[in-house]
Amino acid sequence: MASSSEFETNLATAKTVLRTAASVAAVAMVARSVLQDFMPPEFQELLSSGIKSFFNRFSSRMTMVIEEFDGMGSNHIYEAAEIYLGGKISPSTQRLKVSKPEKEKSFTITVERNETVVDVFNGVKFKWILVCRQVEANNGGFHNPRDLNSTLRSEVRSFELSFHKKYLDLVLKSYLPQIVSESKSVKQEKKTLKIFTVDPERLYRKNAWVPTNLDHPATFETLALDTEIKNFILEDLERFVSRKDYYRKVGKAWKRGYLLYGPPGTGKSSLIAAMANYLNFDVYDLELTELRANTDLKKLLITMANRSILVVEDIDCTVDFHDRNSAVDQSDQRQNGNKTKQLTLSGLLNFVDGLWSSCGDERIIIFTTNHKEKLDPALLRPGRMDVHVHLSYCTPCGFRLLAFNYLGIKEHALFEEIEQQIQDTEVTPAEVAEELLKSDDPDIALENLIKFMKVKKKENEEAKAEKEKEETKADKEGDEKDSTQAEPKDDQEGYAALQAET
Structure with a gap:
């Protein structure tokens, strides 16, 4: 009997607790509805933040917020975390974002909004959550440069990293640096x-660099370069990319300048593509004729990515630089009382070797020209153009490589004759390659190449004779002009002498 009474008492107590909990839940729902309907969103966010802050005082957990943007620029830590967490997907993960732009090598996997990812580092558990919220453009005017619809709306994204407070030093000194390092490697591989x-x-208006996929197939194995030159460039590139600490120790910007010079068709563009493929560096092709002033150069430089190659082709004929030492015509120097903006050689030199050149790491700058002698000596000194590579006409070594690449042969009865003609004829690798392309039959292709080089040699001799004839004619005309200009001087001297005698 007592047992039955005790059971009824417990049951009544449980009912009372349930009724109370239900009442509290109902009141909470009503209060929440009232808050959402009648209180401004700013006040709701403030109240929610205050409640979280109150309870966090009694918690041993710490939350680190990593926003997508730092002011107007991207947050490097956010980008690194996004790449890093894409490789930390576990069976417990429920939602992911997968993308693959056209012609990209692999899929890109990122965390979906409000999804939780748990990571373990050095035996410590860390919890990541991607938090997203929509912001209307007329409420604060926030602009997200990654959002094409940001004129109407924008999304503010951030990662929240939660961990025990005692591991703060571990996060700042080891965990986050490890994430940055690992994400850099993953990004480079993909x-x-x-x-x-x-x-x-x-x-x-904004970043002026427009990207296109670089699918150039050139490699150092396929370049028709002498082995000595090829090995020198490879060793120089390897030494450059491995000396980050060395450049910092000696106080130099981590960059390297190359000048590629030689006749057209000798493989300057192919060498640039081979360097990009070997280093896995993006290429920035700068056309100086599109620029108006030195400030344009600075804008372009600071928006370039690290681990990249800047290329200025045909530097000798792309733009007429104002001389650094000569005075510019006053009408060009001032306009409406202000100095006219212009692109100068001094601006280009500062771009290559001045303070602005240090706004980035692991960069290679390449100038190309067909006429090295036309360049200002100031461009050629070490620190600006550190390595000068002369790409000349085709050599026997280059021919053998082309024959193997295009015809798949390493030896042939006609090789000796062809190599002898190549030594006696100025023919570019591009011209040799074009002849080898005309037939898949090695015999036919090589015979056509011999005929082509005989014609080429004759044309070169005729062109050389014509050039010598023109130079002789110009020298003769110059002598006659000097003689004509000297006659008035003699007359004046004779007249002066006659006056003296009188």
């Missing part, structure tokens, strides 16, 4: 090479 060009219409 990277699809790009070539960037300048869009003049975007130069004064």
